[in-house]
Amino acid sequence: MIIAGEVAEALADGRAVVALESTLLAHGLPAGRNRDVARRLEAAVRAAGAVPATIAVLGGQARIGLSEAELDRVCDPDADLVKLSRRDLGPAMALGRDGATTVASTAALAAAAGVRVFGTGGLGGVHLNDPRTVASWDVSADLDVLAGTPVLVVCSGVKSILDIAATVEVLETRSVPVIGYRTDSFPAFYRRVSAFDVPWRVDTPAQAAAVVAVHFGQVPGNSGALLVNPVPVEHELDVALHDRLLAEGMDLISQRGVRGRDVTPVLLEHFHNGSGGASLDANEALVLDNAKVAAEVAVELARR
Ligand code: PSU
Numbered sequence: 001m002i003i004a005g006e007v008a009e010a011l012a013d014g015r016a017v018v019a020l021e022s023t024l025l026a027h028g029l030p031a032g033r034n035r036d037v038a039r040r041l042e043a044a045v046r047a048a049g050a051v052p053a054t055i056a057v058l059g060g061q062a063r064i065g066l067s068e069a070e071l072d073r074v075c076d077p078d079a080d081l082v083k084l085s086r087r088d089l090g091p092a093m094a095l096g097r098d099g100a101t102t103v104a105s106t107a108a109l110a111a112a113a114g115v116r117v118f119g120t121g122g123l124g125g126v127h128l129n130d131p132r133t134v135a136s137w138d139v140s141a142d143l144d145v146l147a148g149t150p151v152l153v154v155c156s157g158v159k160s161i162l163d164i165a166a167t168v169e170v171l172e173t174r175s176v177p178v179i180g181y182r183t184d185s186f187p188a189f190y191r192r193v194s195a196f197d198v199p200w201r202v203d204t205p206a207q208a209a210a211v212v213a214v215h216f217g218q219v220p221g222n223s224g225a226l227l228v229n230p231v232p233v234e235h236e237l238d239v240a241l242h243d244r245l246l247a248e249g250m251d252l253i254s255q256r257g258v259r260g261r262d263v264t265p266v267l268l269e270h271f272h273n274g275s276g277g278a279s280l281d282a283n284e285a286l287v288l289d290n291a292k293v294a295a296e297v298a299v300e301l302a303r304r
């Protein structure tokens with residue numbers, strides 16, 4: 001694992017560091033726009049007083065903190081990065097590959113490097129079963145890894161392309177605290193509220209940091225925590241458009257027989273193409289806001 005100089009120094013000094021993932025750049029956003037988002041994410045973290053550490057695997061080496069040239073490589077569609085969950089890290093590193101890290105693999109690498117706060121867009125979850133097929137058993141490794149990795153993930157909940165009810169239940173079963181940031185509802189990525197409440201709510205970065213400090217420092221166990229922050233209100237996707245895209249996306253997945261790690265990128269692309277850019281604006285706005293909130297919480301944690 002290679003920790004960038006600036007990140008290593010900040011960690012040694014006990015200053016705030018925020019991990020950022022690379023799958024949302026390489027596989028969640030279209031080429032061109034992803035590079036600009038990468039830059040703005042790091043800028044949002046810095047503006048709040050923390051050091052950004054974007055994580056990826058390049059030439060078989062896990063990198064904690066990327067240079068501008070390395071960010072170019074992650075965002076280059078011709079570089080053809082593999083989507084790496086935690087189970088893929090061994091093969092990718094041993095075989096010298098380039099890969100983008102998901103929430104699961106980013107959290108695992110962040111924790112190993114000593115980074116405790118991670119800002120992203122949406123968490124993976126339990127996928128919906130198409131009633132026309134047999135049970136898919138598609139449950140994102142993000143949930144299992146979070147259950148055993150002491151990192152705070154700041155995200156906008158899970159997309160409504162997932163089974164939110166089942167995802168919320170798994171988080172409870174696996175003892176992952178879910179804390180609403182200025183909300184009482186578990187957010188559904190493009191939409192600010194879902195049919196599900198969050199068990200806890202905080203309204204300031206200092207409160208969030210207090211919860212995380214006690215959770216990591218005093219509560220037995222090894223689980224991470226989830227701070228859920230809804231998409232900024234002006235970027236929320238219209239509900240009728242959202243529901244149409246969701247239904248179409250599910251049909252597409254079933255017709256094309258899309259499976260496994262390809263499901264999320266294919267559905268995201270359908271949303272982006274079918275919403276005339278509105279879903280992309282929402283995605284970008286929520287990721288940037290989560291990076292900012294993550295940095296604010298990391299700064300409060302470092303202050304303690
Ligand atoms: N949600 C998004 N955009 C994304 C992802 C989730 O809105 O790009 C990515 C994240 O990296 C997440 C991963 O960790 O998809 C989950 O994939 P899977 O369901 O295959 O585990």
Ligand code: MN
Pocket residue numbers: 138139140141260261
């Ligand atoms: Mn999956």
